[in-house]
Amino acid sequence: MTSTTKIRMLLFIALMCLPSIAAAQKETPAAQSIITGRVVFADTGRPVRRATLKLYTSMRLGPTRTTAANIRGEFRFSEVSAGSYFVVAEAAGLLFPRSAYAVNEFGIGSDTEMEHTQVTVDGSNSIRCEVRAFRAGTIKGTITYVDKEPVLAGRIVLFRRKGGVVVPFLTEAASTNDRGMYRIDGLPDGEYFVGVAAGRLPLGKARVSQEEVGIPTAYYPGVTDISEAKPIEIQSGSEITGINITLNENPLREISGVLKWRNTGKVAHPAAVIISRKNEPRVDLSLGTLYESMANDQDGGGSILRDFSLVSRSVPPFLMVEKNGEWKFIDLPPGKYVVTAFGAPPKDEKANTRDGAAADDSGSHQRIDPDRVVFQQVELTLEDEDLTDVTIELPVGSRILGTVNVEGSEPIKASILVDQRGGNELLLSVPHHNSPDGSFMLDGLPTGEVILDADVSGFPDSYLKSITLGGQDLLREPIVLTEGAEVAGVRINIAKGLALLTGRVQFKEDAAPAAGGGVLLVKADSKLWHLRSSRRFAMTNAAGEFRVTCAPGEYLVFTWPAGNQPFQSIVEFVRLQASTARTVTLQSKEEKRIELTVAKPKK
Numbered sequence: 001m002t003s004t005t006k007i008r009m010l011l012f013i014a015l016m017c018l019p020s021i022a023a024a025q026k027e028t029p030a031a032q033s034i035i036t037g038r039v040v041f042a043d044t045g046r047p048v049r050r051a052t053l054k055l056y057t058s059m060r061l062g063p064t065r066t067t068a069a070n071i072r073g074e075f076r077f078s079e080v081s082a083g084s085y086f087v088v089a090e091a092a093g094l095l096f097p098r099s100a101y102a103v104n105e106f107g108i109g110s111d112t113e114m115e116h117t118q119v120t121v122d123g124s125n126s127i128r129c130e131v132r133a134f135r136a137g138t139i140k141g142t143i144t145y146v147d148k149e150p151v152l153a154g155r156i157v158l159f160r161r162k163g164g165v166v167v168p169f170l171t172e173a174a175s176t177n178d179r180g181m182y183r184i185d186g187l188p189d190g191e192y193f194v195g196v197a198a199g200r201l202p203l204g205k206a207r208v209s210q211e212e213v214g215i216p217t218a219y220y221p222g223v224t225d226i227s228e229a230k231p232i233e234i235q236s237g238s239e240i241t242g243i244n245i246t247l248n249e250n251p252l253r254e255i256s257g258v259l260k261w262r263n264t265g266k267v268a269h270p271a272a273v274i275i276s277r278k279n280e281p282r283v284d285l286s287l288g289t290l291y292e293s294m295a296n297d298q299d300g301g302g303s304i305l306r307d308f309s310l311v312s313r314s315v316p317p318f319l320m321v322e323k324n325g326e327w328k329f330i331d332l333p334p335g336k337y338v339v340t341a342f343g344a345p346p347k348d349e350k351a352n353t354r355d356g357a358a359a360d361d362s363g364s365h366q367r368i369d370p371d372r373v374v375f376q377q378v379e380l381t382l383e384d385e386d387l388t389d390v391t392i393e394l395p396v397g398s399r400i401l402g403t404v405n406v407e408g409s410e411p412i413k414a415s416i417l418v419d420q421r422g423g424n425e426l427l428l429s430v431p432h433h434n435s436p437d438g439s440f441m442l443d444g445l446p447t448g449e450v451i452l453d454a455d456v457s458g459f460p461d462s463y464l465k466s467i468t469l470g471g472q473d474l475l476r477e478p479i480v481l482t483e484g485a486e487v488a489g490v491r492i493n494i495a496k497g498l499a500l501l502t503g504r505v506q507f508k509e510d511a512a513p514a515a516g517g518g519v520l521l522v523k524a525d526s527k528l529w530h531l532r533s534s535r536r537f538a539m540t541n542a543a544g545e546f547r548v549t550c551a552p553g554e555y556l557v558f559t560w561p562a563g564n565q566p567f568q569s570i571v572e573f574v575r576l577q578a579s580t581a582r583t584v585t586l587q588s589k590e591e592k593r594i595e596l597t598v599a600k601p602k603k
Contacts, residue, residue: 039075047073086116086118140181141242376393497552519546
């Protein structure tokens with residue numbers, strides 16, 4: 001395992017150490033229902049030959065059954081258990097729900113708008129259905145240099161404009177062949193921007209898999225900034241050719257420098273640096289997003305683990321610094337960049353610096369401790385010359401001490417979350433945990449206004465009730481930290497008595513179940529919107545039904561159809577939609593059911 005792989009896994013290790021929130025998929029009892037049918041193209045009615053058919057109980061989980069259609073498009077599932085199912089056809093050139101993903105604060109969801117085929121069986125009956133398959137769009141082109149030589153193994157990057165927002169479009173990785181040619185399949189209707197990353201990844205250290213892209217070198221039709229890129233319009237089944245990019249002859253540049261500790265001036269090692277283009281659309285990928293996707297997967301199954309390869313290539317390129325503190329990013333096009341450095345101070349650094357002594361950097365600290373990460377961001381403009389000798393200084397960080405208290409019970413292992421408006425969520429959102437006696441220490445925290453939160457969704461019937469510091473309500477206002485400060489006496493209070501909300505979502509137009517759609521619950525108090533613990537997600541099953549457990553309180557309820565996961569931040573989305581949201585009040589241990597409606601997506 002390379003050092004870069006280790007640090008990536010280090011960032012994700014907190015997820016793996018959480019309580020068992022991604023349980024194995026439950027076995028279903030033997031049953032005798034039969035589902036048969038035929039898969040046909042929606043535009044011609046002709047059979048889709050040899051397509052793969054899959055049965056899903058939830059699009060968050062893997063398929064429960066898989067079979068193949070014959071040459072006439074016919075398929076059969078035997079011995080099916082009672083329940084509601086999605087019947088999904090997959091084949092080259094088709095749209096299907098898991099062909100593309102959106103990754104943001106709402107979690108990981110399908111980015112493909114399409115009709116879902118749903119069936120319900122009782123465990124003994126037989127049912128027949130028709131699966132209408134929709135053709136996907138294709139973009140083809142060639143990437144060359146000015147002298148017409150092909151760009152070999154250029155890594156294709158794709159963005160999609162949706163709801164007025166440009167976001168990365170995550171599908172199967174694509175690259176140019178030995179003639180510089182590329183092909184991107186499986187595209188739903190919409191506007192796209194195509195780019196290529198042709199530069200080397202730094203010394204092989206920033207790459208975990210062959211699917212990672214890196215910094216785009218240029219965008220169609222040959223510009224270096226996505227704001228100048230030309231959109232490509234895709235319609236269902238269309239093939240757009242001639243999307244060619246010619247890379248100019250301007251040499252790519254490098255940004256390099258050294259990483260030090262601000263208080264001692266000594267090199268920071270082990271540590272790492274991340275680079276990204278400023279203002280370029282990005283995946284809102286953070287440990288908080290991934291953790292929340294796992295914690296709120298009501299059906300279990302751990303789909304986030306299966307999608308690790310997909311989301312890992314969305315992380316900006318980063319590398320470990322050398323022992324002398326040096327780092328270097330190569331083959332970068334001109335533009336504005338954000339470089340983020342992070343590391344964990346030696347264990348005794350804070351104590352030593354308080355006594356006026358130098359910190360110990362003898363090298364005995366051989367890995368970045370995810371519980372003590374501090375970071376520093378700098379903005380740089382790369383023009384006609386390399387940027388060398390860039391010095392980044394890491395702060396010492398601050399510390400918070402406190403206890404987790406559970407009403408009428410022994411302490412539990414809560415996941416304590418730290419956030420900061422405008423901060424680096426990838427690093428801040430590493431969950432921290434308290435000791436068995438309930439005490440905790442949050443170390444290496446950034447200065448400024450820090451937001452505390454806690455998640456206990458892995459523990460039955462538990463919810464976050466309050467976080468306080470003396471008379472200060474830390475759920476509704478941040479705690480202010482100065483560099484090197486230590487704040488003690490924070491109390492995280494956990495209560496028992498979750499409420500259960502179930503319901504059904506149907507389309508306004510025909511009352512059909514809105515299968516595969518999303519449901520979001522957010523506390524009605526606007527001062528709590530920013531907290532992850534104030535939110536609960538659910539996905540409707542094939543019958544349009546959902547189930548979610550919540551802390552007692554008043555909530556705003558939002559829903560959207562399959563493939564229409566919002567792309568704003570949650571706070572922005574709630575602010576825009578709050579006036580039309582459904583409200584529901586839940587009491588401790590109450591069970592309530594609601595009916596929701598949603599409009600069908602516009603074709």
